[in-house]
Amino acid sequence: MVQNSEMDLNFQQTVSFTTRINKSPFWEGVIAGELHSLTVYNHTFLPAVFKSLEEDCKHLKSHVQLWDVACQRQVEITGQDSALLVQMMTPRPLDGLKIGRCMYVPAVDNKGRMINDPVLLKLAEDKFRFSIADSDLRLYALGLAAGKGLKVSISEPDVSPLAVQGPKSEKLMERVFGQGPKSLNFFDFDWFSFNNTKHIVARSGWSKQGGFEIYVQGSSNCMPMWKALINSGEDLNVRAGCPNYIERIEGGLLSFGGDITSENSPYEARLEAYFDADKANGCLGREALLRELDNGIKRQIRCVEIVGNPITVCDRIWSMSIDDQFSGTISAAIWSPDYEKNLAIAMVESDFWDENTKHDVMLSDGKRTAIVCSDFPNRQKNKGLK
């Protein structure tokens, strides 16, 4: 039975609700959490702000949040050629990947250009799942498997990721799942019971504040899971949240389709820690990537600081220049209250990417200076991606 809440009606003033864009199985919880603004990700609504970017960020760093990330659709690949197909799609060597482990893998085409940057889960020797960023990776896998005549089955299971993020996430998880999740190492996963169903729980998530992702099995289990977590954590100050634009820029977490696109290679995305083309035998983009390395990388992601007044929105790619020569682009920028400056994600041409290089960038209120930083302030090792 469909109930259109007042909140739903409020959004309908500006956002068209049709069945082409999915409302996730957590929608009721999202709306009850007083959603402020949303976006669309993999044909699914994704919450973007609850109270405000700044308040959400502060809360995420202090407490625990539930994130409806059902839009991270699951592409499941099974069958005798599944490992072969998965390796064709990424320059990260997969020989060492064990069952029960997640791996962040840049996915590339045969030219070595990025087509997604999913998390890969190995469920069995012949069973893998991509938890995908915002592009139809399933279509690439389908085309490639058909073209190669591989013995695989490619499907999208009824699984909806729910992220539990923030410093109190361990405590909250314990109350619903017991001691199990606590013992997971970073990017390990295991199966845990809830509502008489087993769900994958991984220690992972798109923030630097620690936490878990629950791959909720079956849409009908989603709201019971959401409610169990919300109801167990009042004293932990749990509330609905979402990937936070400030926190992810501070941490250098890149958004596929915004900061990195199908024009870019994983070298340009500065993901060297997460692949090794030389050792990735079977990856279709391997040779193109090795050639790129030989020729020299032409541009790369940098953190830049934009001097001046607080920036509140970056809704178009901004061009940077030095002495009127094109020097790069900015794809995301925001005022960071904790670092007390405007932090931005830039794709900088190689001649101009050294630390402290000053670029010009035109904003709506005039010309600003953008200075290349050594790194994103919160991009520590062994936190976040792995």
Next chain:
Amino acid sequence: MVQNSEMDLNFQQTVSFTTRINKSPFWEGVIAGELHSLTVYNHTFLPAVFKSLEEDCKHLKSHVQLWDVACQRQVEITGQDSALLVQMMTPRPLDGLKIGRCMYVPAVDNKGRMINDPVLLKLAEDKFRFSIADSDLRLYALGLAAGKGLKVSISEPDVSPLAVQGPKSEKLMERVFGQGPKSLNFFDFDWFSFNNTKHIVARSGWSKQGGFEIYVQGSSNCMPMWKALINSGEDLNVRAGCPNYIERIEGGLLSFGGDITSENSPYEARLEAYFDADKANGCLGREALLRELDNGIKRQIRCVEIVGNPITVCDRIWSMSIDDQFSGTISAAIWSPDYEKNLAIAMVESDFWDENTKHDVMLSDGKRTAIVCSDFPNRQKNKGLK
């Protein structure tokens, strides 16, 4: 230079503006047209309503509208194997397709399931463009071409479709392009000059009111083109518009991702007039489709009338039943002021798809009756798709 208008700021209350979702090169025109609500299509904002669905529909049927459909991204396939690759992707035989013609083609995978329903333009014997619906068809083409080792180049050119739709569209086009476009037959295209650049103009568009699609070459030509059209048609009552939810349901124009999904075959989508699996040698889904035909089609699109009060929104798939047995789903529904009833698009199981069959459907305000109609009231031959 980025200008955030008041209208932009108004939308930002509910819609997150980041660079992951593109603002089209017509955005300035869209915003000036007093956009009411929007959606996202192929990673790009798409206007959904200007004044109201009803007012927009009435205007579209009486006058002429400019539609920012830049979200219909172009996937260009060139090279010696391009015709081969394109035919692999569709069960519509392409041998008869001439240069300068458009063709509506269901695109399918090797299981005969739909992956998109683009319009295909043949620019040369070895140069094709898909003008795509809402899925990353480029990724399927990339995967398939890599898997087969085809000699093709696949790219997304800087081309932004602008639709001119409505009964006065011929008059408006004449004022900007002269007599040329008038002589185009339905689904023919040719190149016409504007701003010293040649642009493809086709007699096509996603309405039943007649009109053209201008494939504007180069983003920098987009706003000049928009302004030239808006400024030439004041007496024709031209204004910004968009694909209209009421008009498209009256006309039986299906939305990929909503009414038809990757679970469906083109038979189920009732697109028999637009493909012929038997004659489509080279289509990877051919055998699966012929098998489906042999085994009998299990469900199919129907127009249904939902009895009772006017329906204003259908934001989730509604399930239909007969005597508590599942009988189909409804993916779109709205009150049609011209036909004075609620029209809906349903995928109906074969046992229950005959005309006048009565189904139950639960809405938020209670149970309703949905009656299968003979066809969509405005799905005439030779208008709309071809």
